[in-house]
Amino acid sequence: MRTRYDADASAVAELVADQPAYRARQVWEGLYRRLIDPAEMTDLPLALRRRLDGALPVALQPAAEAVSDGGDTVKWLWHLADGAGVETVLMRYGDRTTVCVSSQAGCAMGCTFCATGQGGFERNLSAGEIVEQVVRAARRARPRRLSNVVFMGMGEPLANFERVWAAIGRLHHDVGLSARHLTVSTIGVVPGIDRLAGAELPVNLAVSLHAANDALRDRLVPLNRRYPLEALTAACDRYVAATRRRLSFEWALIDATNDRPSDASELAELARPLRAHVNLIPLNPTPGYATPGTPAAGVAAFCRRLRALGVTTTVRKNRGTGIDAACGQLAATTPGGQRGRTVRLSPTRMASTSTSPRRTTPPGHTTERTTSPSTTASGPTTEAPPEAARLAAR
Ligand code: SF4
Numbered sequence: 598m599r600t601r602y603d604a605d606a607s608a609v610a611e612l613v614a615d616q617p618a619y620r621a622r623q624v625w626e627g628l629y630r631r632l633i634d635p636a637e638m639t640d641l642p643l644a645l646r647r648r649l650d651g652a653l654p655v656a657l658q659p660a661a662e663a664v665s666d667g668g669d670t671v672k673w674l675w676h677l678a679d680g681a682g683v684e685t686v687l688m689r690y691g692d693r694t695t696v697c698v699s700s701q702a703g704c705a706m707g708c709t710f711c712a713t714g715q716g717g718f719e720r721n722l723s724a725g726e727i728v729e730q731v732v733r734a735a736r737r738a739r740p741r742r743l744s745n746v747v748f749m750g751m752g753e754p755l756a757n758f759e760r761v762w763a764a765i766g767r768l769h770h771d772v773g774l775s776a777r778h779l780t781v782s783t784i785g786v787v788p789g790i791d792r793l794a795g796a797e798l799p800v801n802l803a804v805s806l807h808a809a810n811d812a813l814r815d816r817l818v819p820l821n822r823r824y825p826l827e828a829l830t831a832a833c834d835r836y837v838a839a840t841r842r843r844l845s846f847e848w849a850l851i852d853a854t855n856d857r858p859s860d861a862s863e864l865a866e867l868a869r870p871l872r873a874h875v876n877l878i879p880l881n882p883t884p885g886y887a888t889p890g891t892p893a894a895g896v897a898a899f900c901r902r903l904r905a906l907g908v909t910t911t912v913r914k915n916r917g918t919g920i921d922a923a924c925g926q927l928a929a930t931t932p933g934g935q936r937g938r939t940v941r942l943s944p945t946r947m948a949s950t951s952t953s954p955r956r957t958t959p960p961g962h963t964t965e966r967t968t969s970p971s972t973t974a975s976g977p978t979t980e981a982p983p984e985a986a987r988l989a990a991r
Contacts, residue, residue, distance in 0.1 A: 599653070599725075600653070600654060600655065600656035600678075600723070600725045600726065600729070601628065601634075601653040601654060601655050601656065601725065601729065602628070602656065602724075602725035602726075602728040602729045602732065602767070603656070603723050603724060603725025603726075604653055604725070606621070606625060609621055609624055609625055609628075609653075612624075612648070612649060612652050612653070613645065613649075616645065620641070620645070623638070623640060623641065624638065624641070624649060625771070627641075628732075629767070629771035629772050629773075630771075630772075630773065632732050632735050632736055632772075634650070634655075635649035635650045635653065636650050655729065656677060656678065656723070656725055656726045656729050657673075657675035657676075657677065657683075657726065657729050657730065657733060658675060658676045658677075659673060659674075659675060660674045660675060660676045660682065661673070661674040662674075666688075668689075669688065669689040669690075670686065670687070670688050670689075671686070671687040671734075671737060672684060672685070672686045672687075673685045673686075673733070675730070677702065677722075677726060679720075681702035681703075681719045681720060682702065683699040683701075683702050683722065683726070683730075683750070683751055684699055684750060684751060685697065685698055685699065685730040685733065685734060685750060686750065687734040687737055687738060689738065689741065693744040693745055694738045694741045694742065694743050694744050694745070695743075695744065695745040695746070695747060696730065696731055696734035696735070696738075696743060696745070696746055696747070697747050697749050697750050698727055698730040698731060698734075698746060698747070698748060698750050699722060699727075699730065699750035699751035699752055700721075700722055700727060700748055700750065700751070700752040700753070700754040700757050700760075700761050701718065701719070701720065701721050701722055701751055701752025701753065701756065701757055702718075702719035702720050702721075702722065702751065702752070703716055703717050703718040703719040703720075703751065703752070704716075704717075704718055704751060704752045704753055705717070705718035705753070705756065706753050706756070706784050706818070706819065706820055707819045708784060708807075708817060708818050708819070709816065709817055709818075709819075709885075709886055710807075710817060710849065710851065710880055710883065710886045710888075711883065711886075712883040712884070712885065713751045713752070715883065715884075715885035715886070721752075721756075721757040721760060722752070722757065722760060723760055724760045724761075724763035724764040724767065725764075727760065727761065727764035728764050728767050728768060728772075730750075731743070731746055731764075731768060731772065731774075732772070735772075743774070744774075744778055745774075745778045745779075745780070746768060746774060746778065746779050746780070747779075747780045747782065747803075748761060748779075748780065748781045748782055749780070749782040749803070753783065753784055753786060754781050754782060754783060754789075755781070755783045755786035755788075755789025755790065755792075755793070756786060756789070758789050758792060761781070762796065765779055765781075765798060765800060766798070769798055776798035776799050776800050777799060777800075777801070779798075779800045779801065780800065780801040780802070780803055781793060781800050781801070781802055781803070782802075782803040782804075782805060782847070783802070783803075783804055783805065784804075784805050784818055784820055785804060785805070785806075785818065785820055785821065785824050785829045786820070786824070787824040787828050787829060787832040790802065790804075790829075790832040790833065790835075790836050791832055791835060791836075793836065794832075794835055794836040794839040794840055795839065799840055799842055801842060801843075801845070802833075802836055802840075802842065802844055802845070803844075803845045803846075803847055803876075804829070804833060804844065804845070804846055804847065804873075805818075805846075805847040805849075806846040806847060806848055806864070806867070807847070807848055807849050807851075807855060808821075808855050808860075809826070809860060809863035809864040809866070809867050810826070810863055811825045811826055813854070813855060813860075814826060817851075817854075817855070826867070830867055830871065833871050833873070834870075834871060837871055837872070843872070843873075843874060844871055844872070844873045844874070845873060845874045845875070845876055846864070846867075846868055846873045846874070846875045846876070847876050847878070848864065848875055848876065848877050848878070849878055849879070849880040849890070850877055850878065850879045850880060850890060850891035850895070850896055850899060851880045851888050851889075851890060851891065852880075852888055852889050852890060852891050852892070852895070853888075854888055856891040856895050856896075856899050858902060860899075861899055861902040861903050861906065862902075862906065864903065864908070865903055865906035865907065865908050868903075868908045869906070869907055869908060873908075874909045874910070874911065875903055875908050875909070875910045875911070876910075876911050876913050877896060877899060877900055877903075877910060877911070877912045877913060878912075878913040879891050879892075879893075879896055896912060897912075900912050
């Protein structure tokens with residue numbers, strides 16, 4: 598069945614074809630500008646509201662919700678019509694409000710350190726299922742305005758390019774979010790980067806690098822065997838040349854794995870020619886990957902080294918670690934293992950236990966740049982540019 602945000606303007610117009618001509622615009626603005634449900638469109642006749650409610654069903658049924666960071670981080674688990682589960686994370690900061698959305702149920706990329714990758718692939722999300730995540734989060738963010746969307750939830754966005762791009766178009770043109778506040782993250786799908794470089798809207802690109810030599814990256818990111826670093830950095834070069842947008846590299850720091858001085862030197866060699874901004878985040882624990890993240894002192898040392906090598910670098914602060922909403926954790930929670938305040942939800946959001954439902958998936962995302970000197974390397978904190986305002990390593 599066509600879901601509420603999968604219906605295009607002509608489908609909505611068809612649904613109100615027996616009404617005055619202005620009704621279609623009224624409904625469209627209600628859905629995309631006012632972000633309300635048909636039942637709340639009190640400027641429509643009651644019978645029409647009911648008809649629209651039935652004809653345009655929501656895609657996301659809330660299954661669980663968890664809150665942390667004093668209410669500033671909210672994670673949802675949604676069940677889709679076919680039973681697939683996806684997660685969305687809302688993060689409020691001093692100067693902006695960001696939502697991290699999923700683009701797939703599960704992920705086929707199999708990155709060894711990532712809970713989503715450990716769980717396997719279910720299916721691509723539709724554009725409407727992606728847009729609806731943003732709409733739900735924007736409603737929750739009120740009275741603040743949702744300012745940023747990052748495609749860093751479950752899944753590899755560029756492996757679901759058509760639907761992700763359709764969702765981006767809807768968010769930009771209809772919801773009114775600037776393309777410069779939309780960030781697409783990738784583990785390194787080279788053809789997708791090239792398509793992004795030629796696309797109409799100037800969205801931001803974040804490449805989750807994690808290793809700067811092929812031997813290590815082959816181990817951490819299996820896709821690297823198909824698109825090794827030479828091909829990936831060449832695509833990044835084409836992207837920067839075509840868009841003039843700033844590129845960011847995401848780097849999940851893994852203890853004694855990719856946090857050595859030699860790793861910093863290799864990373865600097867790749868980042869400098871591309872003028873890429875590097876975002877560092879200590880890896881969050883997941884059940885299927887034993888190696889911990891780099892301790893704080895090691896993070897600071899790695900950051901100092903990169904800066905000394907001429908690379909603009911930001912240390913990202915984890916958000917949502919207490920609710921398994923942090924980088925690489927979203928799918929890691931198992932029943933009985935929930936650490937945050939989680940509420941199991943009936944379809945009407947009533948109910949209350951403290952365990953997370955079925956295993957879903959996470960990528961690496963729910964982190965943000967730090968502004969506290971205590972969590973950064975010594976020296977001035979580099980402010981991430983707007984286009985780098987994404988969240989950690991996928
Ligand atoms: S890190 Fe991203 S691309 Fe890799 S398995 Fe996880 S969700 Fe997929």
